[in-house]
Amino acid sequence: MEGDLTASDAVWSERDTSPGAIEAALRELLxxxxxxxxxxxxxxxxxxxxxxxxxxxxxxxxxLAKVGRFHPSRTIVCAxxxxxxxxxxxxxxxxxxxxxxxxxxxxxxxxxxxVVVRCxxxxxxHLDTVVDPLVVTDLVTVLWAPHGHREAVDSLLHLxxxxxxxxxxxxxxxxxxxxxxxxxxxxxxxxxAWLRSTPWRxxxxxxxxxxxxxxxxxxxxxxxxxxxxxxxxxxxxxxxWMAARLDWQPSRLVPRNGTxxxxxxxxxxxxxxxxxxxxxxxxxxxxxxxxETAGGRWFKLDRGPxxxxxxxxxxxxxxxxxxxxxxxxxxxxxxxxxxxxxxLRDPTYKPAxxxxxxxxx
Amino acid sequence: xxNPLTEGLERLPVHPTTLTIFGGTGDLAKRKLLPALYxxxxxxxxxxxxNLVGASRSDLPDEExxxxxxxxxxxxxxxxxxxxxxxxxxxxxxxxxGTFDDASVFERLGTVLDEFxxxxxxxxxxxxxxxxxxxxxxIIVEQLGQAGLNCHVAASEVRCIIEKPxxxxxxxxxxxxxxxxxxxxxxxVFRIDHYLGKETxxxxxxxRFANGLFEPVWNRNYIDHVQITAAExxxxxSRAGYYDNAGALRDLVQNHMLxxxxxxxxxxxxxxxxxxxxxxxxxxLHAIRVPEPDEIDRMAVRAQxxxxxxxxxxxxxxxxxxxxxxxxxxxxxxxLRLEVQNWRWAGVPFYLRTGKRLARKVTExxxxxKPVPHLAFKxxxxxxxxxxxxxxxxxxxxxxxxxxxxxxxxxxxxxxxxNMEFLYxxxxxxxxxxxxxxxxxxxxxxxxxxxxxxxxxxxxWRICDPIVQKWEATPGPLPQxxxxxEGPSPAEExxxxxxxxxxx
Numbered sequence: 001m002e003g004d005l006t007a008s009d010a011v012w013s014e015r016d017t018s019p020g021a022i023e024a025a026l027r028e029l030l031x032x033x034x035x036x037x038x039x040x041x042x043x044x045x046x047x048x049x050x051x052x053x054x055x056x057x058x059x060x061x062x063x064l065a066k067v068g069r070f071h072p073s074r075t076i077v078c079a080x081x082x083x084x085x086x087x088x089x090x091x092x093x094x095x096x097x098x099x100x101x102x103x104x105x106x107x108x109x110x111x112x113x114x115v116v117v118r119c120x121x122x123x124x125x126h127l128d129t130v131v132d133p134l135v136v137t138d139l140v141t142v143l144w145a146p147h148g149h150r151e152a153v154d155s156l157l158h159l160x161x162x163x164x165x166x167x168x169x170x171x172x173x174x175x176x177x178x179x180x181x182x183x184x185x186x187x188x189x190x191x192x193a194w195l196r197s198t199p200w201r202x203x204x205x206x207x208x209x210x211x212x213x214x215x216x217x218x219x220x221x222x223x224x225x226x227x228x229x230x231x232x233x234x235x236x237x238x239x240x241w242m243a244a245r246l247d248w249q250p251s252r253l254v255p256r257n258g259t260x261x262x263x264x265x266x267x268x269x270x271x272x273x274x275x276x277x278x279x280x281x282x283x284x285x286x287x288x289x290x291x292e293t294a295g296g297r298w299f300k301l302d303r304g305p306x307x308x309x310x311x312x313x314x315x316x317x318x319x320x321x322x323x324x325x326x327x328x329x330x331x332x333x334x335x336x337x338x339x340x341x342x343x344l345r346d347p348t349y350k351p352a353x354x355x356x357x358x359x360x361x
Numbered sequence: 362x363x364n365p366l367t368e369g370l371e372r373l374p375v376h377p378t379t380l381t382i383f384g385g386t387g388d389l390a391k392r393k394l395l396p397a398l399y400x401x402x403x404x405x406x407x408x409x410x411x412n413l414v415g416a417s418r419s420d421l422p423d424e425e426x427x428x429x430x431x432x433x434x435x436x437x438x439x440x441x442x443x444x445x446x447x448x449x450x451x452x453x454x455x456x457x458x459g460t461f462d463d464a465s466v467f468e469r470l471g472t473v474l475d476e477f478x479x480x481x482x483x484x485x486x487x488x489x490x491x492x493x494x495x496x497x498x499x500i501i502v503e504q505l506g507q508a509g510l511n512c513h514v515a516a517s518e519v520r521c522i523i524e525k526p527x528x529x530x531x532x533x534x535x536x537x538x539x540x541x542x543x544x545x546x547x548x549x550v551f552r553i554d555h556y557l558g559k560e561t562x563x564x565x566x567x568x569r570f571a572n573g574l575f576e577p578v579w580n581r582n583y584i585d586h587v588q589i590t591a592a593e594x595x596x597x598x599s600r601a602g603y604y605d606n607a608g609a610l611r612d613l614v615q616n617h618m619l620x621x622x623x624x625x626x627x628x629x630x631x632x633x634x635x636x637x638x639x640x641x642x643x644x645x646l647h648a649i650r651v652p653e654p655d656e657i658d659r660m661a662v663r664a665q666x667x668x669x670x671x672x673x674x675x676x677x678x679x680x681x682x683x684x685x686x687x688x689x690x691x692x693x694x695x696x697l698r699l700e701v702q703n704w705r706w707a708g709v710p711f712y713l714r715t716g717k718r719l720a721r722k723v724t725e726x727x728x729x730x731k732p733v734p735h736l737a738f739k740x741x742x743x744x745x746x747x748x749x750x751x752x753x754x755x756x757x758x759x760x761x762x763x764x765x766x767x768x769x770x771x772x773x774x775x776x777x778x779x780n781m782e783f784l785y786x787x788x789x790x791x792x793x794x795x796x797x798x799x800x801x802x803x804x805x806x807x808x809x810x811x812x813x814x815x816x817x818x819x820x821x822w823r824i825c826d827p828i829v830q831k832w833e834a835t836p837g838p839l840p841q842x843x844x845x846x847e848g849p850s851p852a853e854e855x856x857x858x859x860x861x862x863x864x865x
Binding site: 042043045073106108110199202204205206208209210211212214215217242305306307310314318320322323324325326327343344346347348 | 363364365366367368369371372375402404407408409411445447448450481483516721784786787788789
């Protein structure tokens with residue numbers, strides 16, 4: 001994985017090494033870099049600890065390389081190789097300047113640190129003892145294990161304040177949401193599936209924000225969501241969010257002709273729910289969301305070029321369409337947003353997750 | 362009822378809005394406003410329904426104005442435009458041409474605004490952005506009033522955003538306020554000081570009021586003096602037409618630098634609502650003693666840059682710049698010593714200086730603490746124990762630095778100053794949005810916290826006006842300083858006692 005992130009300026013490596021030696025090497029790399037040019041200063045935003053299968057580490061490196069300015073300041077990658085008994089490590093520093101450029105006096109060039117530790121399965125139960133000396137104390141530590149590695153995650157949880165998950169990665173949506181729920185008891189969970197629904201949540205909130213339309217929130221009678229076939233979790237979280245915010249009591253969804261259907265009990269009436277896969281959608285996330293109210297109003301948001309296409313039909317039958325401007329963030333953007341969100345707190349995710357779980361029980 | 366769906370959202374909904382930019386083909390629109398609108402659109406931050414109207418003298422069809430806007434966005438946006446978003450934004454753009462004293466322009470504008478409302482099936486909020494030459498501000502406002510565009514139906518808001526400069530004298534500012542407030546309520550008016558939209562200026566409030574460390578020493582008992590510097594290493598470039606009429610005092614001191622002073626000196630507001638924050642700033646401005654004519658020479662210095670060397674290159678003097686009259690008495694450097702006469706600050710000098718073609722570009726606030734009352738050790742071999750200095754740098758490297766005395770390693774108790782530094786860029790992932798992005802959104806949202814209120818702008822002018830009058834009445838030539846230097850030597854005489862200007 002080393003060398004994949006960006007061209008590296010200062011590198012140290014050692015076979016059969018120890019966490020103490022890695023930490024000492026990092027300190028020395030930073031000292032030497034600063035002595036060479038005082039314009040280089042280490043970024044101090046957050047630690048990102050990534051546990052990956054060594055054979056797929058290149059893919060994860062590619063994803064991290066695309067997060068741009070949302071790059072963590074210190075990334076510690078634990079690449080798990082079956083059968084390995086010793087630790088090998090590579091530590092490198094990367095400056096945020098163009099290759100070959102030297103910062104001028106008075107300029108500031110940020111240094112980011114990457115440590116790749118190759119470890120074996122035997123290390124996973126106590127991976128915290130490897131990682132603990134390597135994280136920058138007092139910075140937020142974010143844990144991300146895109147390939148599972150439950151044992152490692154359980155070992156590292158006490159070091160992390162934030163766990164990054166992507167509920168759409170798991171083949172079983174119920175299990176994915178359950179795991180997120182379990183983790184959220186131990187740390188703040190940033191779920192990329194939840195972040196995929198952010199623009200939709202913002203637009204739904206905006207739709208009902210005019211004072212004259214707010215009463216309609218109490219009369220919603222149907223929600224229909226179409227989603228990427230892999231993104232049922234994102235759709236469930238969106239419904240869960242509506243249910244949590246509007247105090248609905250949802251019941252379990254059941255499959256009907258390829259669509260998950262069910263209902264939620266609201267104060268005034270029941271809300272019909274349907275979650276339908278949209279095989280034509282090439283990117284993960286949601287394809288459309290539509291609402292109907294008991295009074296006959298209909299709203300729909302469709303993913304489209306340049307933003308979401310909004311459709312509205314009044315009770316009198318008049319229809320309107322417009323584009324809600326906004327660029328797609330893409331998958332790299334979602335991961336970057338996940339890292340950024342590690343420094344914020346969204347109090348609405350956990351209640352939404354609870355309601356989403358109810359829909360799967 | 363409240364909207365329960367907004368909780369936890371980073372971007373709160375903004376009521377659907379049509380924004381009209383007067384001066385829509387001008388430099389500010391092209392360099393700042395249109396790119397800011399594009400970036401807001403890209404991030405999904407604009408209101409759910411958003412329309413833009415450009416209004417200017419040039420006779421252009423809608424299509425040509427859209428092409429002009431697209432070119433400006435491509436050239437000046439802080440990010441590469443996404444063509445789909447750009448296209449979708451431009452579809453919502455219309456243009457109205459004509460001179461601003463022509464009532465028919467405002468009739469046609471009203472028709473376009475009504476058409477947008479009809480298309481949306483609801484009355485949209487209306488925001489008018491006055492980005493023209495300042496002499497048109499009262500004309501546009503009065504025309505808006507006469508055309509009935511200063512108010513709309515009950516469910517929607519009308520807002521008027523006014524660029525700087527807000528008057529060039531106290532009298533002009535008062536007159537403009539009077540004319541604006543004859544048409545709009547104060548709550549509808551948003552006077553731009555784009556410094557207030559800068560993330561680092563807002564951070565000053567977080568720095569002061571979110572940390573228990575500094576506030577106990579933030580007063581006359583511990584602080585010796587405060588220096589606020591806004592130095593530029595460049596000359597006036599192609600802005601001779603504007604700059605020679607304005608000068609350094611009007612361009613930066615009267616607005617931006619006094620705002621920075623307010624942020625340093627204000628009391629903690631009860632909350633961060635617009636009026637609470639502005640009330641506290643106005644109190645500071647009222648506490649600054651207005652200089653008497655006969656003391657201005659002792660508390661204010663002006664100068665012009667002369668030919669010199671800047672960045673290793675020959676740099677011409679102000680009077681040789683293209684478009685500057687050879688007998689111009691416009692100052693390119695201004696330095697003031699002000700006193701904030703209240704219990705917190707009495708006796709603490711506030712030094713302000715700004716200039717073009719100085720040694721380097723820096724905007725900073727330096728707070729110098731009083732020296733320790735007694736040193737228990739001799740200073741043999743010391744570089745010197747200096748009073749602690751807290752430096753808040755706004756640009757180029759936004760951050761906070763605290764100078765401390767530390768022991769030089771060795772057998773002797775020798776001291777030298779060291780810096781404890783914090784750089785914003787090292788601690789946050791996000792890129793600061795452009796000031797105009799923040800300010801446009803706040804104005805459309807109706808949040809006036811980062812805008813200057815009528816009494817605030819007049820209080821700023823009350824301080825600067827006597828200096829402006831005195832300088833305009835005093836014939837030149839002005840003292841000169843060589844380009845690329847620290848500024849004129851008479852500025853040294855402003856400092857009291859052992860105070861010294863920090864090196865730029």
